[in-house]
Amino acid sequence: MNIHHQILVIGGGTAGIMVTAQLLKKNKGLNVGIIEPANVHYYQPAWTLVGAGTYDYDKTARPMGDIIPKGATWIKDYVAAFNPENNTVSTKSSGDITYDYLVVSPGLAYDFSLVPGLGDAMDKGVVCSNYTDPKHTWDVVKNFKGGTALFTQPTTPIKCGGAPQKIMYLAENYFRKSGVKSKTDIVFATGGGVIFGVKPIAKTLMEVVDRKDINLRFHHKLVSIDAEKQIAWYELAKDITAGGCVIMSGENDKMLDEKFQYNYKDVKVTKKGNRYGIHYDMLHTAPPSVAPKFIQDSPLINEAKWLDVDHHTLQHNKYSNIFGLGDVAALPTAKTGAAIRKQVPVVVDNISLLIDQNKLGTKSYNGYSSCPLVTDYGKMVLAEFDYTSNFTPDPKLKRMFISDSSKESWILWMFKKYMLPYLYWNKMMKGEDV
Incomplete structure (x- = not known):
């Protein structure tokens, strides 16, 4: 037939x-x-x-x-x-x-073979991902008692490039409320060289990173996970300057290379050959995608x-x-x-x-x-851009009294939490052009 x-x-x-x-x-x-x-x-x-x-x-x-x-x-x-x-x-x-x-x-689809060890570790214990099991992520965040909170992502294309950092900003907010922030180092390790590829958004996010005291580690390519020892292994996508002082601050903090690290935190790192293992007490990542x-x-x-x-x-x-x-x-x-x-x-x-x-x-x-970048409970930035990475705000937002979506706003948070789901189910899925 x-x-x-x-x-x-x-x-x-x-x-x-x-x-x-x-x-x-x-x-x-x-x-x-x-x-x-x-x-x-x-x-x-x-x-x-x-x-x-x-x-x-x-x-x-x-x-x-x-x-x-x-x-x-x-x-x-x-x-x-x-x-x-x-x-x-x-x-x-x-x-x-x-x-x-x-x-x-x-x-x-997700291809866990691209980061050996991640598939077995995913959604178990202290390893979580909003992409695969957001309920488990909430359990991990809630139960976190301090230490190194590592947020990372693979170097493959992923859904919503901003998602691996959104959960970090919200988790930091929760750690403050739950009282574990004072004994926590938050590290964001990414394969990229900037926090976000659109300049006005990056400017706002760097202010968020400063406010939340987050350590950024750039050019970090996630290559494997050792779930038993709680180590995420990376290769550096660029040569290290300053004789390796990028990763180990040693006594001379001035030697840290800003291209690799921002707001250095002395978390435990093991070096093995050309790999650097960041020890974590919780890990959130996006799965490698194909x-x-x-x-x-x-x-x-x-x-x-x-x-x-x-x-x-x-x-x-x-x-x-x-x-x-x-x-x-x-x-x-x-x-x-x-x-x-x-x-x-x-x-x-x-x-x-x-x-x-x-x-x-x-x-x-x-x-x-566009990436709705949630920066706190009740705050959001909306990164809108085109093929040239220019910031291109949708004129429809002006009607919602949002004059500059590159700045944190409570209205944008309400838009994300209430308005977008409503539009999705009742307009977009029904064939209306919104």
């Missing part, structure tokens, strides 16, 4: 649901199928708040059947293979499905094994009836729901015009993405 859909969408996450809902709203009577094996759809942006004990995890979940747009066919299955030459997708149990147009938006295996094994990827699409039209660079968006797409911007919100109308416009007039639309995605 050959199943055919005019438009086939892969993935029932933010991107897949929004594309489907907007396509059906714009083109009545379209035949759209969605391949998605999961029973539950999560609003993941709230997981930062769950990890800090200020949002109910259960409220982030809805049954997938309630989210699939009415008028679309839900194919509850896994993709097994792509045959783009014949406009066919093979599934694990539903056979082959053919299409006129294909939208690829399955999100990303495109899902069925995407990596397909003819649809670029050299880095992400979905190969045009940065502005989101059309596949080889197959003109395939589009891709969301976290799986090889786009040089942050992988966020805010990025998807701006990508969806471009894909919808292009497919609608291809169906009607056999031509692409004129809408162009400029790389817009």
Whole structure:
């Protein structure tokens, strides 16, 4: 039996649901199928708040059947293979499905083999991640009694690049309230060379780092985790100047290299060959992320094994009836729901015009993405930027009495905690352009 859909969408996450809902709203009577094996759809942006004990995890979940747009066919299955030459997708149990147009938006997958030891340690004991189990993160933060609180991230692309530091700012706030801050060193170790790639945001975040007395360690590539000894092992992505004094302050603090460290804390570090092991009493990280295996094994990827699409039209660079968006797409911007919100109308416009007039639309995605950076309970900064890393505030925020979203604000916190989840479930998932 050959199943055919005019438009086939892969993935029932933010991107897949929004594309489907907007396509059906714009083109009545379209035949759209969605391949998605999961029973539950999560609003993941709230997981930062769950990890800090200020949002109910259960409220982030809805049954997938309630989210699939009415008028679309839900194919509850896994993709097994792509045959783009014949406009066919093979599934694990539903056979082959053919299409006129294909939208690829399955999100990303976690590959723990990239950081040996992390997979076994994850979500157990003092190792946690808001990406995988935010309820466990909250347990770790609540039960922390002092010592070294290490916040880190892998060097792979990850969902919402700001998330590994958001939980750190909230945890610091909680440590102050619970009285363990005085016996705690907070360390943020990152593969990058700056706290954030957008200058006005970085300026604000450095003020937050100063206020919270956080030690930043740059150019730290996470290579393995020793859960038993509670050591996170790093290689330094740049040569150390000052004869190794970057990591060990020794007697002469002046020799510390600011490119590597900011606000030095004398936490325990073990050196082994060219590796530096930071000893931790709690560890929060993001899992190393890759495109899902069925995407990596397909003819649809670029050299880095992400979905190969045009940065502005989101059309596949080889197959003109395939589009891709969301976290799986090889786009040089942050992988966020805010990025998807701006990508969806471009894909919808292009497919609608291809169906009607056999031509692409004129809408162009400029790389817009945004990271809501929560800096305290009740404070937030909104980092909005494009492909050029310019700060690009959305004019809609001005209507909410937010004059400068690069500064910490209580209104932005309320926006994140109450307004965004409401807009997500009631507008974005229903195909309204917000």
